[in-house]
Amino acid sequence: MDNKPFLRTVDITRYITPLREGGSLPAIAEASDNFKYVLKFRGAGHGTKALIAELIGGEVARVLGLPVPELVFANLDEAFGRTEPDEEIQDLLQASQGLNLGMHYLQGAINFDPVVTTVDAETASKIVWLDAYITNVDRTFRNTNMLIWHKELWLIDHGASLYFHHAFTDPEGHAKTPFALIKDHVLLPQASVLDIVNEQFRGLLTEEKLTAIVSLLPDNWLQWEGVEKSPDEIRNIYVHFLTLRLKHSELFVKQAEHAREALI
Template sequence: MENAPHLRTVNVTRYLTPLREGGSLPALAEADDEFKYVLKFKGAGHGTKALIAELLGGEIARTLGLPVPELVFANLDEAFGRTEADEEIQDLLQFSQGLNLALHYLSGAINFDPVVTAVDAKTASQIVWLDAYITNVDRTFRNTNMLIWHKELWLIDHGASFYFHHSFSDPVGHAKSAFALIKDHVLLPQASLLEETDAEYKAILTPEKIRGIVNLIPDEWLQWEELEKSPEEIRDVYTTFLMTRLENSSIFVKQANDARKALI
């Protein structure tokens, strides 16, 4: 596929410190390219499904021109972590051998505070549209999952998106559903340009681009014991979900607009 998206692969060389804000125990780590990364482990919490959501959400955001840290595949060697003193972390590292996902560490970034930083209507509408599209439940006042870095707003943590995949039943039905939880979105009050954003983003997200992003998911993350589908069949389900949801975007745009009117 021409201009197919591509992620670099790095080898984790040093575990620096756990980042205990997240329930899945992400960590700050260093890789063989000498950069620092926020490392998300396939052996944690929701396993590879959280990594898939992080990968798809982050790369869709990037395709739409939104600022997200570089995502890389992060390889953990089987010997990694044997000297870790904390048993919980040692177990996590052992269960996460192979390919994990990492985000470039934005050194010096601070958490976004909606009271301190104003967000314009266009940016707010773009982020609300993205989160309604990927069914991201986690961009609220309680946990904004946005950072300010070099005076710019950056999006992080999309691992709670695509919640249909925890049951993997009726993806088309889920794709055509509204997204009621958008009412809790931290930027919803400012998102007054959702129709304009919808038209713009539907033009960008072509079927080829959606397939290219979904094809990034490694086979290693698609060995699901609870589902008798091949990795390619699972990718097809994600592609169908994303294309169907895009075709029916008026449903979640209306839900977001109605929720916004109720707020203001």
């Protein structure tokens, strides 16, 4: 059985409403398969790097067995958005022609509230481990980026992960760096079995699986101003970062454990 990751491609047919959270203006949109998606635009603030982080972070989470809504490539036609009355949104849509990234819209989901919902130690440890691994700065009490849907916890929005790629200097050094910002993670107090999860996840995330995830990245997401590397060279850097960081996972696990001890 072929377990390689695969993303469907859909055409966006209807822009429904913006989600005015942060500066990137994601939106709910309907696609050619008649499903609704939360759309992340290549023409927004951090450009395709936010889409790359979203794709890699989401698909790594999926390999680890964590619940993430389906991701799809969302194609935006050049004529799309011309009738949009909001000039800011029209400019965003025009700048986002081609492949964007969609996340299946979880109709009726509610934001995770740590005061209302208790997460068990194993689940909390798995999510903390994931976020320390992909250097996700955005799973805090202020912005949990988790939803409750059909009484299950779902992870969303990994676009602020892999922040090494914004400078794209010394990825090897970044791979071997503990993740100090894990101290702000919303689930850190419950994450009491990080060592056990670390052993489990190191076995699940093979270089082959990481390479397969990175290979999903479209070439035109990897053509960056000021970076004189081919798309394949950039993909190789992502794979090297992810495999090296996995090899040195004890660094970010110990950082998380020390941060947790300081909290409790």
